[in-house]
Amino acid sequence: MSARKTPSNAAAIPATRRDVAAVARRCRKIVTRRALVAAGAAVVPIPGLDVAVDLGVLMKMLQEINEAFGLTPAQIDALATRRRLTAYKAIAAIGSSYIGRIVTRELAMALVKRVARRIATATAVKYVPLAGQALAAGISFAAIKYIGERHIQDCIAVADRVIEAERSRR
Numbered sequence: 072m073s074a075r076k077t078p079s080n081a082a083a084i085p086a087t088r089r090d091v092a093a094v095a096r097r098c099r100k101i102v103t104r105r106a107l108v109a110a111g112a113a114v115v116p117i118p119g120l121d122v123a124v125d126l127g128v129l130m131k132m133l134q135e136i137n138e139a140f141g142l143t144p145a146q147i148d149a150l151a152t153r154r155r156l157t158a159y160k161a162i163a164a165i166g167s168s169y170i171g172r173i174v175t176r177e178l179a180m181a182l183v184k185r186v187a188r189r190i191a192t193a194t195a196v197k198y199v200p201l202a203g204q205a206l207a208a209g210i211s212f213a214a215i216k217y218i219g220e221r222h223i224q225d226c227i228a229v230a231d232r233v234i235e236a237e238r239s240r241r
Contacts, residue, residue: 084141102219105132113211129179140226161232167225
Protein backbone atom coordinates (compact mmCIF):
# COMPACT_ATOMS: atom_id res chain seq x y z
CA MET A 72 0.00 0.00 0.00
CA SER A 73 1.34 3.41 -0.91
CA ALA A 74 2.03 5.96 1.82
CA ARG A 75 1.26 8.72 -0.66
CA LYS A 76 -1.47 11.10 0.44
CA THR A 77 -4.68 11.42 -1.51
CA PRO A 78 -6.77 14.57 -1.61
CA SER A 79 -9.29 13.08 0.83
CA ASN A 80 -6.74 12.65 3.62
CA ALA A 81 -4.24 15.34 2.67
CA ALA A 82 -3.60 18.35 4.86
CA ALA A 83 -5.89 21.35 4.68
CA ILE A 84 -4.87 24.99 4.80
CA PRO A 85 -3.60 25.55 8.36
CA ALA A 86 -6.31 26.91 10.66
CA THR A 87 -4.15 29.04 12.98
CA ARG A 88 -0.97 31.06 12.72
CA ARG A 89 0.68 28.55 15.05
CA ASP A 90 -0.21 25.79 12.58
CA VAL A 91 1.17 27.92 9.74
CA ALA A 92 4.46 28.34 11.62
CA ALA A 93 4.70 24.58 12.24
CA VAL A 94 4.09 23.80 8.57
CA ALA A 95 6.66 26.43 7.55
CA ARG A 96 9.27 24.82 9.83
CA ARG A 97 8.62 21.40 8.26
CA CYS A 98 8.82 22.90 4.78
CA ARG A 99 12.13 24.60 5.50
CA LYS A 100 13.56 21.18 6.35
CA ILE A 101 12.24 19.88 3.01
CA VAL A 102 13.87 22.81 1.21
CA THR A 103 17.22 22.20 2.89
CA ARG A 104 17.14 18.49 2.01
CA ARG A 105 16.24 19.22 -1.61
CA ALA A 106 18.90 21.94 -1.87
CA LEU A 107 21.50 19.44 -0.64
CA VAL A 108 20.46 17.00 -3.39
CA ALA A 109 20.85 19.77 -5.99
CA ALA A 110 24.24 20.73 -4.55
CA GLY A 111 25.37 17.12 -4.74
CA ALA A 112 24.42 16.94 -8.41
CA ALA A 113 26.23 20.21 -9.11
CA VAL A 114 29.52 18.63 -8.00
CA VAL A 115 29.33 15.92 -10.67
CA PRO A 116 31.05 17.18 -13.85
CA ILE A 117 28.51 15.72 -16.29
CA PRO A 118 27.09 18.38 -18.62
CA GLY A 119 23.38 18.99 -18.06
CA LEU A 120 23.05 16.73 -15.03
CA ASP A 121 22.78 19.63 -12.60
CA VAL A 122 20.02 21.36 -14.58
CA ALA A 123 18.05 18.11 -14.91
CA VAL A 124 18.38 17.46 -11.19
CA ASP A 125 17.46 21.07 -10.37
CA LEU A 126 14.26 20.73 -12.43
CA GLY A 127 13.30 17.50 -10.71
CA VAL A 128 14.14 18.89 -7.28
CA LEU A 129 12.10 22.04 -7.89
CA MET A 130 9.06 20.14 -9.16
CA LYS A 131 9.05 17.79 -6.18
CA MET A 132 9.89 20.47 -3.62
CA LEU A 133 7.22 22.95 -4.73
CA GLN A 134 4.62 20.16 -4.81
CA GLU A 135 5.58 19.04 -1.29
CA ILE A 136 5.35 22.60 0.03
CA ASN A 137 1.97 23.15 -1.63
CA GLU A 138 0.71 19.88 -0.17
CA ALA A 139 1.97 20.70 3.33
CA PHE A 140 0.11 24.03 3.26
CA GLY A 141 -3.04 22.43 1.82
CA LEU A 142 -2.59 24.37 -1.41
CA THR A 143 -2.53 21.75 -4.16
CA PRO A 144 -5.30 22.03 -6.76
CA ALA A 145 -7.08 18.96 -5.35
CA GLN A 146 -6.84 20.23 -1.77
CA ILE A 147 -8.21 23.65 -2.70
CA ASP A 148 -11.03 22.11 -4.74
CA ALA A 149 -12.00 20.02 -1.70
CA LEU A 150 -12.51 23.14 0.47
CA ALA A 151 -15.91 24.56 1.29
CA THR A 152 -16.98 27.09 -1.34
CA ARG A 153 -16.35 30.21 0.73
CA ARG A 154 -12.94 29.02 1.91
CA ARG A 155 -12.00 27.93 -1.61
CA LEU A 156 -12.89 31.37 -3.01
CA THR A 157 -10.93 33.05 -0.22
CA ALA A 158 -7.92 30.85 -1.02
CA TYR A 159 -8.07 31.64 -4.73
CA LYS A 160 -8.37 35.37 -4.02
CA ALA A 161 -5.36 35.18 -1.69
CA ILE A 162 -3.34 33.28 -4.30
CA ALA A 163 -4.22 35.90 -6.93
CA ALA A 164 -3.30 38.73 -4.54
CA ILE A 165 0.08 37.16 -3.78
CA GLY A 166 0.72 36.67 -7.48
CA SER A 167 2.31 33.23 -7.21
CA SER A 168 2.32 31.02 -10.29
CA TYR A 169 3.11 27.92 -8.25
CA ILE A 170 0.45 27.85 -5.53
CA GLY A 171 -2.73 25.96 -6.33
CA ARG A 172 -1.33 24.61 -9.57
CA ILE A 173 0.19 21.35 -10.63
CA VAL A 174 3.92 21.99 -10.79
CA THR A 175 4.89 21.00 -14.31
CA ARG A 176 8.26 20.80 -15.94
CA GLU A 177 7.42 24.06 -17.74
CA LEU A 178 6.69 25.88 -14.47
CA ALA A 179 9.88 24.54 -12.94
CA MET A 180 11.83 25.59 -16.03
CA ALA A 181 10.43 29.13 -15.69
CA LEU A 182 11.78 29.18 -12.14
CA VAL A 183 15.16 27.93 -13.27
CA LYS A 184 15.24 30.73 -15.85
CA ARG A 185 14.66 33.25 -13.06
CA VAL A 186 17.85 32.15 -11.36
CA ALA A 187 19.59 31.21 -14.62
CA ARG A 188 22.57 33.48 -14.06
CA ARG A 189 23.40 31.68 -10.82
CA ILE A 190 22.89 28.28 -12.39
CA ALA A 191 24.95 29.21 -15.47
CA THR A 192 27.76 30.37 -13.22
CA ALA A 193 27.57 27.12 -11.27
CA THR A 194 27.66 25.09 -14.48
CA ALA A 195 30.67 26.99 -15.81
CA VAL A 196 32.75 26.94 -12.64
CA LYS A 197 32.23 23.27 -11.80
CA TYR A 198 34.79 22.28 -14.43
CA VAL A 199 37.53 23.96 -12.40
CA PRO A 200 38.86 21.10 -10.24
CA LEU A 201 37.81 21.09 -6.58
CA ALA A 202 37.29 24.81 -5.95
CA GLY A 203 34.97 25.13 -8.95
CA GLN A 204 32.97 22.09 -7.94
CA ALA A 205 32.61 23.39 -4.40
CA LEU A 206 31.52 26.79 -5.71
CA ALA A 207 29.02 25.15 -8.11
CA ALA A 208 27.54 23.15 -5.24
CA GLY A 209 27.23 26.29 -3.12
CA ILE A 210 25.54 28.24 -5.90
CA SER A 211 23.11 25.42 -6.65
CA PHE A 212 22.29 25.01 -2.95
CA ALA A 213 21.68 28.76 -2.59
CA ALA A 214 19.48 28.95 -5.70
CA ILE A 215 17.21 26.07 -4.62
CA LYS A 216 17.11 27.36 -1.05
CA TYR A 217 16.13 30.84 -2.28
CA ILE A 218 13.32 29.52 -4.50
CA GLY A 219 12.04 27.26 -1.72
CA GLU A 220 12.06 30.02 0.89
CA ARG A 221 10.25 32.42 -1.45
CA HIS A 222 7.59 29.77 -2.09
CA ILE A 223 7.18 29.12 1.63
CA GLN A 224 6.75 32.88 2.22
CA ASP A 225 4.07 33.01 -0.50
CA CYS A 226 2.25 30.02 1.02
CA ILE A 227 2.42 31.63 4.47
CA ALA A 228 0.92 34.82 3.03
CA VAL A 229 -1.95 32.87 1.43
CA ALA A 230 -2.64 30.91 4.62
CA ASP A 231 -2.55 34.11 6.70
CA ARG A 232 -5.04 35.80 4.36
CA VAL A 233 -7.39 32.81 4.59
CA ILE A 234 -7.12 32.79 8.40
CA GLU A 235 -7.73 36.55 8.57
CA ALA A 236 -10.74 36.33 6.24
CA GLU A 237 -12.28 33.62 8.40
CA ARG A 238 -11.64 35.66 11.54
CA SER A 239 -13.32 38.71 10.07
CA ARG A 240 -16.43 36.65 9.21
CA ARG A 241 -16.94 35.69 12.85
